[in-house]
Every structure is written in C-alpha cells, then in structure tokens.
Amino acid sequence: MNITEKARSLRKNMTKQERILWQFLRKKSINGLKFRRQYPIGSYIVDFICNEKKLIIEIDGGQHNENKNLIYDHERTKYLETKGYKVIRFWNNDIDNSIECVYREILKYLM
Secondary structure, three states: OOHHHHHHHHHHOOOHHHHHHHHHHHHOOOOOOOOEEEEEEOOEEEEEEEOOOOEEEEEEOHHHHOHHHHHHHHHHHHHHHHOOOEEEEEEHHHHHHOHHHHHHHHHHHHO
C-alpha cells in the first residue's frame, strides 16, 4: 500500500478522538483556515494539518509512551520541523475530557 492509499484508509478508520477533533475543527471557522486530516508529508502521515499556518496537530494514545514510539515520534517531529511545520500534540484523554481546552490551545498557534 502506498502512502496515499494508507492516508485514505486512515481517513476512513479514524480513532474516536480523531473523529471528535475533526468534527470540532470542521465546525469551527478559524479565520477561514482549512484543516486536512490524515495528510501525507514525505513518508509520514500527520493526523491534522493547517497548511496556511504550517501547523500539524497530532493525537496520541498510550502507545506513544513506549520507548520505541517516543523515539519514532521525536524523529518524525524533527523531520516535519525541517520542512517548516510546527507540531503540537494532545493525548487522547485531552480530547475526551477537555476538548474546549484543546481548541483554545490550537487557537494560540493560529492567531
């Protein structure tokens, strides 16, 4: 499966938290900025991106606390930053318990 097919598959099979944030981002008008989901950049697929602001939003589950995933995420973030992107991360429980706080935090990077 190539990266485009994988991104398409991920869009069809988003996690509960990704669906919640996506609905929130789609419904909120943030100065006319557009978000995309499960977007390929190089050999990576990011959860959400606002290309106009070069902002990437990642939602992490518990598996991201494992050492191998911490290393992978660090390398991935470094790569994306070399492309001029700012990467911000939220935990699944942030989405589940305080979506308004998550939204306010995202706004800080968009203004």
